[in-house]
């Protein structure tokens with residue numbers, strides 16, 4: 001009997017020992033997994049003694065480690081999404097100049113892909129300035145932040161031959177630093193706008209100075225001696241008047257352009273009978289055309305008289321006065337200028353055609369730039385400011401139209417303007433918009449309304 005009890009107790013003690021042994025083995029396996037960077041598994045609970053405490057504490061630590069790992073995984077994937085969505089190119093490089101990481105923008109900018117990781121940056125990005133930026137950030141003795149602007153070859157979406165990148169390098173945290181991260185920001189468009197602004201300021205001041213210098217010279221000459229010389233005084237005063245008019249025109253054009261670019265003075269769109277708006281515009285140039293013995297024609301024969309466009313009357317006058325004025329200016333005596341109306345699907349089309357000097361093919365796109373003239377001297381002599389077509393292009397775009405030009409040197413030019421035709425109900429929308437302009441409450445998202453509400 002005693003022997004049987006002893007055997008029973010022995011079996012129970014053996015079972016308890018076996019369970020304790022299993023707990024210890026599971027904890028040991030869990031620690032191995034941890035050492036390998038894997039997530040540990042929970043061990044079976046054991047209720048008693050130090051092994052029971054070991055199991056409980058190991059499980060509590062495992063739950064915490066798992067939660068931390070999940071948080072790290074979530075943060076990591078969020079970080080990858082953020083880096084992937086960044087417009088800036090981000091590249092991380094280790095101290096041996098091997099690629100650690102590149103985001104989607106860096107893939108696109110430098111032609112990298114997933115297989116690039118681990119390879120030498122000098123092999124992957126064959127732009128010496130990028131290697132210089134990496135070297136400068138890693139430093140000779142210790143890494144330090146580095147800022148530089150790089151000019152790299154390669155075309156962007158707009159087809160520009162070089163790109164300007166601002167690069168900022170920072171060491172990765174750690175001692176010694178496990179590498180550097182470089183952020184490249186494409187500033188090509190910024191540089192282009194800056195250079196356009198500088199050109200504009202230089203051109204505008206030059207254009208303003210020229211008539212001013214003339215006025216000053218004539219006025220000084222008159223004050224010095226010419227005021228009483230009847231053979232020249234009237235002529236000099238006429239020159240002053242001419243140059244003052246030019247200055248006035250230039251300032252008006254500059255102000256129009258500034259207003260258009262800032263979106264101020266929004267046009268009031270309403271359905272306008274196109275032919276009726278154009279005819280007086282053409283007529284107002286008849287005397288100037290006659291003075292140059294030019295035939296000025298208005299052709300709306302195959303154009304339904306009642307066709308309406310959704311535009312602003314002042315805007316239409318600005319467009320066609322400029323185009324007809326240019327056609328007359330750049331057509332030699334005895335030539336012809338014609339203004340024709342046609343239908344083109346949903347659009348109404350107006351062509352201003354002349355038999356003038358024409359425009360060289362490679363300058364056709366440039367004539368819409370501010371101050372661009374094919375022949376500066378001739379334009380100035382004819383009273384041009386070089387801003388007319390730039391204003392026309394802006395106005396056409398702001399009323400939802402398009403402008404195009406074809407030309408042949410020595411034969412003439414044709415400017416084609418497409419304007420959106422008014423649809424039924426636009427008059428009503430416009431009436432509400434007019435009211436809204438007074439009340440400040442907008443109900444219809446039409447372009448004029450949006451612009452006006454922003455002003």
Ligand code: ADP
Nearest residue numbers: 326327330367373374379384385386387388389
């Ligand atoms: P401008 O005040 O000098 O006429 P624009 O901006 O109106 O300035 O035109 C820009 C340039 O385009 C002109 O200087 C001229 O060289 C050219 N141009 C414009 N219209 C015509 C045309 N109908 N025929 C020939 N050249 C033209």
